[in-house]
Amino acid sequence: MAVIGSIRKRAGLLIGIIAFALIAFILSDLLNSNSSLLSGGAETDVAIIKGEKIDVRDFESDVNELIESYKRNNQVATVEQEIVEQIREQAWSDMVNERLLGSQYKQIGLHLGPAELFDMFTGQNPPPQIRQAFTDPATGQFNPANVVNFLRGLDQQEPAVRLQWLEFEKGIQKDLIRQKYNQLISKGIYVTSEEVKRFNKSTNGAFTADYIVLDYTTIPDSEVEVSDEEIKSKYNEVKKNFKREASRKIEYVSFDITPSDQDRAEAKKYIDDRTEEFRTSDDDSLFVVLNADSKWDNTYKAKGTLSPMIDSIMFSADVGTMVGPYEENGVFKLAKLYDRINYPDSVKVRHILFSWQGAERANPQVTRTPQEARVLADSIYKIVKEDVSLFDQYARTYSDGPTKNVGGDLGWAKEGQFTPAFNDFVFQKKTGAVGFVQTEFGFHVINITGQSGGSPRVRVAVVDRLIEPSSETFEYHYGLANEFSGKNRDAASFDAAVKEMNLAVRTADNIIETAKTIPGIDAARPLVRWAYEGNRKPGDVSKVFSFDDTYVVAKLVSATEKGIADIESVRTELEVLVKKDKKAEILSEKIRAAGSNNINE
Structure with a gap:
């Protein structure tokens, strides 16, 4: 009961944890730099959680560990930027939870021992992750013996398998101890019988009332005049309702990196130089492996599943027939009928x-x-x-x-x-x-x-060459973007150059500090960070940012800081409120003029 009582006193901790996590998320973005936000911290200290300084190197180590785990589990060599951002969020959340909840676990003596963990893994009611991993797909039945058998043979597994299991086990262990803590919290919070009575009365009680409606729209806005003094008075009355989060507005131009005519010619020549050799090759699969940009596809294809440019030909031609060179979706290709079989139903x-x-x-x-x-x-x-x-x-x-x-x-x-x-x-x-x-x-x-049964299926060997920008093309487009940024360092020159060069301008408004994307740009964190740098002011023009196949130069249009909005920025809203008050007075006077306390008369 002492443990439950201690938790009951700390019921508000959960709310505090959530609030802190939201604030801490903003700080997490700083973990990409060496900035020092908090006073007294070293250059690599980017946050303080419950009195403990967080070093960016520790955070990056956790992130890299999760990225490597992701690569192993998904058998990939690289990780997309969007996934990396999700992993960073997970690492930061884990770090916050470990330091906030971890201290609570220790304080109340909450832990999960090896024997308890083994019993939970091999019992009849295991964690969902274990049940899913060791359920027989054919029967849908979970057999604890399969878990025991796997664990006994773990030392004989490949190192990669052992490492994957240890990571899996570590994640489950964290979930289980968090569940135990949450269960203790839920047991320590209850609703009294009096609260239940009030709730039932407020939600299920029946009441009878008579009322009339006099709509504000029955009075035209043109009949209500609003003065500056009234606007100011209303602002002072309700300005606490105009709290604003920090936001930024930018305009930007893109210099898209597209293949040049020379890039196209080189891709075409690459395919042309291999056409005759591929036609006479007696080992097509090896030829594809050595010469194609894409991987060798060993699967048999049904009619209608190949590219429309070769589908009909491949199902009517002899084995060895070659089509191409031809261009499809930005790729030059050669296709050769490798094999045809009758594929049974x-x-x-x-x-x-x-x-x-x-x-x-x-x-x-x-x-x-x-x-x-x-x-x-x-x-x-x-x-x-x-x-x-x-x-x-x-x-x-x-x-x-x-x-x-x-x-x-x-x-x-x-x-x-x-x-x-x-x-x-x-x-x-x-x-x-x-x-x-x-x-x-x-x-x-x-x-x-x-x-x-059965129907014909074919295997097609494809040698392809992607039409993609060369390093020279990247340098050329970067040069254009860099020249634009270097010559136009303020809003006026930026706007003039855009007009002179007939560039398309995109606008991104209401950009919050934690935004990951903006219209037209995925993984836009570097640009968002630039817009929020401490010395940044409206009219500033950015350096060149690289995003996938484009270079971007941006202009900061406006910056709204966190706090109460100024009176001019909410003037329209204030006018609506003042007019509403005045219309209410007019309508109230109509009711008083009716001279009756009975609305049915």
Whole structure:
């Protein structure tokens, strides 16, 4: 009860945390620079959370760790700027929570030990993330034994898998201890019976009233005059209602980086120089890998799914037929018919699964390593490939799959029901084929026993060259933007140059300090930061900013600081309020003149 009482006294802490997080988010933007906002801080101290100075290097370390985790989990080499911004927000939120809530956890003795964590992971009611990761897709059932089996074999997994699991476990642990804290908070806050009574009365009670409506619009605005003194008086009365957040208005011009004629000619020449060699190539896939900008596409395409420029040709031409060079969506291309097959509507297959400890949905009784599984699978594959009549016998003896007792028979299946590598084999090979495939479930020895229906599908080898700006083109457009910025350092010269050069001007208004985008520009943080720099004033012209395929030069049109708006900026709103007051007086006088206290008369 002492813990609950302590939390009950601190119920307002949650509101404080939220408010602080909002304020802290503004500070987080400073973590991209070496500015010092708070007094007494070193140059790299950008915020103070509960008395603790936050060093930008610590924050950047957390951000980089999350970015690397994102790359591993999503198997990508680079991360888009939009995702990076989201990761930065997550890192900042984690940092705030850790310092604010972490101290509360310690104060009340709240923790989550290894034994408790293991019990929660392997129990019948695990966290949603664990249940999702270890639920059998075929049955929809969660089996705690799969978790236990995976954890026991964790040391034998690849380092990348172990690291991914530790990151996964760390994230879940944070969520679980936060849930425990929130549960304690919810148990410590209650509603009294008297509050319930008042609430029910106010929401469910029935009342009867008579009223009349005299609309303000029945009096024309032209009949109501407003003086400057009345405007000033109303402003003083209601100015607290005109609080404004800081905002900026800018105008900007873009110098778009588009490929030059020379860039187009070089891309075309690149394709022309490879046309004849590709036509006579006897290893098209290797040629594509070595010469194309895009990756080799090994998938079979149905009619209607290829580019309209080659679709009809590829389904009527002979294998080896080449189309091009041709241009499509800013790319020069050569396309060559690589292969054509009859792609079945459904297949009947059987397989022998050789799993290993820790593989997806592996039986807890499986203790072999991946290497041992491969050796065994390869030996059985060689036997049944020579004599497929032995397939049923070996499946019943060796398979680790759920169809072991029926000779590994999976029955008839449509495309997409199997994992990709398995699916590709059974739909691209012919009836009777025996194959060896690795998936996340283990090694499979497969036999296709039947196929039905089907339609033609083709594989097309494409050599392409993107028509893109060269470094010289980037330098040329940067030179234009830099010259514009250098010659036009104030509003008057900016406007004159825009008119003389016939440039299109875009306007971005009401830009708040935490804005990430502005109209026409994604990931606009550098430009927003420029607009809010301490010495910035209306009329200033920016340096050149680079955003994707464009260079931008901006002019600060106006700057509104946080606080109460001045009287002139809200004059129109004040006039409306004064007129409303005067109309109310006129309407009230009409009611008084009626001379009755009964509105029904």
